[in-house]
Amino acid sequence: MANRGKQVSDDLRFMARALELARRGLYTTHPNPRVGCVIVRDGEVVGEGFHARAGEPHAEIHALRMAGERARGATAYVTLEPCCHHGRTPPCSDALIAAGVVRVVAAMRDPNPRVDGGGEAVLCAAGVAVESGLLEAEARELNAGFSKRMTLGLPFVRLKWGASLDGRTALANGQSQWITGEQARRDVQFWRARSSAILSSAASVIADQARLNVRLTADELGIEGHVHQPVRVILDRELRMTPDLPIFDGQGDIWIYTAAPDVPYRDALLATGAKILAAPANGHGLDLAFILRDLAQREINELWIETGARLGGAFLAQGLVDELIVYLAPMLLGHTARPLAELPEITQLNQAQRWQWQDVTRVGDDLRLVLRSAQNA
Numbered sequence: 001m002a003n004r005g006k007q008v009s010d011d012l013r014f015m016a017r018a019l020e021l022a023r024r025g026l027y028t029t030h031p032n033p034r035v036g037c038v039i040v041r042d043g044e045v046v047g048e049g050f051h052a053r054a055g056e057p058h059a060e061i062h063a064l065r066m067a068g069e070r071a072r073g074a075t076a077y078v079t080l081e082p083c084c085h086h087g088r089t090p091p092c093s094d095a096l097i098a099a100g101v102v103r104v105v106a107a108m109r110d111p112n113p114r115v116d117g118g119g120e121a122v123l124c125a126a127g128v129a130v131e132s133g134l135l136e137a138e139a140r141e142l143n144a145g146f147s148k149r150m151t152l153g154l155p156f157v158r159l160k161w162g163a164s165l166d167g168r169t170a171l172a173n174g175q176s177q178w179i180t181g182e183q184a185r186r187d188v189q190f191w192r193a194r195s196s197a198i199l200s201s202a203a204s205v206i207a208d209q210a211r212l213n214v215r216l217t218a219d220e221l222g223i224e225g226h227v228h229q230p231v232r233v234i235l236d237r238e239l240r241m242t243p244d245l246p247i248f249d250g251q252g253d254i255w256i257y258t259a260a261p262d263v264p265y266r267d268a269l270l271a272t273g274a275k276i277l278a279a280p281a282n283g284h285g286l287d288l289a290f291i292l293r294d295l296a297q298r299e300i301n302e303l304w305i306e307t308g309a310r311l312g313g314a315f316l317a318q319g320l321v322d323e324l325i326v327y328l329a330p331m332l333l334g335h336t337a338r339p340l341a342e343l344p345e346i347t348q349l350n351q352a353q354r355w356q357w358q359d360v361t362r363v364g365d366d367l368r369l370v371l372r373s374a375q376n377a
Contacts, residue, residue, distance in 0.1 A: 011105055014038045014045070014077040015135045019107070021050040021059065022079045022142055027193045027221050028053050028228055031299035033080055033110075033146040037063040039101070041074035053225070058083065060092040064099050072100030079139045081110040081132065084118040093122040103129040107139035111150035145196065145301030148322075153296050155196065155303040157320055159312055160188065161340050162327045168337035169309065183364030184327040189216045191325060195230045195304035197255075197295060201311045202236035205247055212306065213251050230304070231255055233295065235286050235311065239263050239276075248272040255298075257291055285311070288320055313341035316353065319375055324355060326369040 021036030029035075029051055037059035039047035047070070049062020057065075060082055064071050076082075082092040082104065096104060104123055109132055110116055120130045140147055145156035162180040163169050169179070178185065192198055193214045200212060212232045221227065229252030234241065239260035241247075247254065254274040259281040269276060277294070280287045295303060305315060315321050326340075346352060354374035361368045 010040075010043065011077070011134055014040055014075075015079070015105060015107060017045070017048070018059075018077045018079050019135060019138050019142065021048055022139075024050045024222075025052055026142075027223055028225070030054070030196045030228060030230075031146075031301055033143040035059040035078065035080045037076060037078040039063045039067045039071055039074050039076050041067075041070050046070040046074060055089070058089055058092050061089070061095060064095055067099070074101055075103040075105060076101045077105045077134075079107045079135075079142070081106045081108065081115060081117070082119040082123065083110065083112075083115050084122045085114045091119075091122070093119045096123065097126045097128060101128060104131070105134055106130070106132045107134055108132065108136045111147045113150065143301075144322075145303075149296045149299075149301050154292050155296050155300045156322050157292070157303045157305065157315065158191070158195070158323045158325055159305045159315060159321045160191065160325045160327075161312070162329065163340055164329055164331045164333040164337070166332050166334070166337075167340050168333035169340055170338040171333060172336045172338065179329045179331065179333075180327045180366050181329070181364040184329075184366040184368065187363050187368065188327075189214055190221070192230060192304055193221055193227070195302045196300040197231040197233050197303050199233040199235070199303055199305045200307045202234055202238075202241050202256075204307050204311075205234055205241065205245060209246050210306075211246050211249060211251070213249070229253075231300065233257065233291075233303075235279075235291070236260075237281060237286050239266065239269075241269065243268045243272050248274065257286055257294075259286060285314055288315060288318055292320060309339055309342045313343045316341055317343055319373070322373055323358075324369070324371040326371070327363065328367040328369060330365060 018036040018038045022034045025034040032051060032054045036050045038045055047063040047067030049059045051059045060078055076096055082096055084091050084093045123130050148154055148156045161169060164179055193216060198212045213229055214227055218227050231253045234256045236256050236258050239258045242265060256274055256276050257279040259279060279291055355371040356374050358372050359370040
């Protein structure tokens, strides 16, 4: 029993280290999952690694290279089931077998239909002992966007607000700079950096002269190489944006969804490098469910939304938001100020949307509230 207890304790410790390594890819792995790997022989870590960028070696390969011959007879702890198909890189399951690893402990199965148990099957067929499910909740949380895209064909959607204590996002005249403090605005940059795409409306981009880019350096993010700029997704039903807006700064991809026919400056928008994508109209806006499905097909894992009350309210009303990130400032703006979201009227409390608290953290003078949809939980 004592040996069994020590084995469980060691397994937890080494998988926790693998998850720690996987988090190093938080800002860089798009559209791939974040994965870490630790190789242990006779109780000693002989190799470890994480997946950094698409097209580069997976976590298992980095760990095997570090371990060398010491991988023979070892156990590999990996946060995601080793792949078994040729993608941008060769199968990791084959590499583990060739290196002589005798046991693989995976935190979770790969939700990618091209794998989903196939990696485990390949390992088992070669005589490798395979276990799965250790610290699975933590592994799934790290790759919530990848998992949702693979299983439901949708990105994981976060809606961000900066608001006063009385739930107002701007004065009646539109003034909103700045409700939240400098530290909260800096914190937003880290959320942007981990996202595959940032979405807003043309109205917000025009009114705020927004760029919607990541303004942190590689050193500030704790990464090597260049800073990934998320795709900027703009919903512009009437194609009102013009190419002289600050967002057309050449700092990353811009995808514009519209239902409008050709306009005189369409070619000028295309000349900035932006893509113009057709989306069906739905009521007074665009079909948001269609857009989310299309974004998933374009390998968007995590979608960060920064927009006004109308579009944010539309996403909420249609049940398309997985997580709310609310920065609450210690000020009161009054009932004439603009609300968080425009939502349909309800007449009974049992019709109200329910959200679950995930985290409350003080960021400078503000509070950052993180909530998950009870409906999508």
